[in-house]
Amino acid sequence: MRSLKYKLAPLGAALVLGGLLLSGCTTASTATNNPAKIPETTVTTTVNPANAAAAQAAMKFYLAVTLDQSRAQLETMLGVPGEVQADGQVAYRDPDSGYGVLIRFGEDDAVFAKRLLPSGRSPELAALNPFPVTDKQAYRMAAGMPFYEVQDVMGSDGIEVSLSKPEAGSTKQVTGLGWFNPDGSYAVVYLNLPQGLVVGSEFVAGPA
Secondary structure (H helix, E strand, C coil), X not given: CCCCCCCCCCCCCCECCCCCCCCCEEEEECCCCCCCCCCCCEEEEECCHHHHXXXXXXXXXXXXXXXXXXXXXXXXXHCCCCEECCCCCEEEECCCCCCEEEEEECCCCEEEEEEEECCCCCHHHHXXXXXXXXXXXXXXXXXXXXXXXXXXXXXXXXXXXXXXCCCCCCCXXXXXXXXXXXXXXXXXXXEEECCCEEEEEEEECCCC
16 A cells, blocks of 8 residues: 655754755655556655754754753753753743753763753744654654654654663663644654654643
8 A cells, every 4th residue: 555654854863864955855655565567656845944953953952952951051051040840840941042952861960861841832843843743743652663663653753852862781781753733733653762762752731
C-alpha cells in the first residue's frame, strides 16, 4: 500500500533528519511495505524560511542550553532568574518571546534534562507543522515503534522539544519530538537514542 510521508526543514539543532534548505523545501519518499510494486511517491512540503527563522528565534533559550552545562554558566548565559517548580525543576523564560526552557539539574548542579516551554498558542511552532495532529495519533505510538513509523503516523518529522541524559541503570538518552497545532495543543513522542525507538507519548491540551 502506498503511503505519503512529509518532512519539515530542520531548525538547526531543533529539528531532526536533514539540513535546512534555503528554499524552504524538503522532499520525502516512501520505500517500505510496497508488495504491489506501486511506484514510490515523492511529496514536497514548503516551509516558509521566515517561519523557520521565527521558530528558531522563539526557541533560542531551549537551543542555547546543553546537557552537562553548569547551573552557574547557564544562568549567566540566559540572563534571567529561574523559577523553581514544585517538582524541583527550574523554569527560565525569555521575557521577549514568552518561550522558555525547563531544566532538571543533576546532583552535580549541571543540566541533566531540558524541555521546551511553549508560549500561549505557540504560533511560531504551529506554522512549521503541515497538518494538525490529534490525541489519537499521539496515543497510537507503541513502545519499540521505529522512527519511520512515527513519521508515517504523525505526517512529518516533528521538532525536538526535550532531551535528557540516561537515567540511572540505563545507557540510553531520551528525546521528545513535538508537533504543534494552531490552538496551542501539541503531541510529543519520546524516543530513545541512538536507536530512535518509541518509549512513550503524550498529548498536551492548548491554553484555555
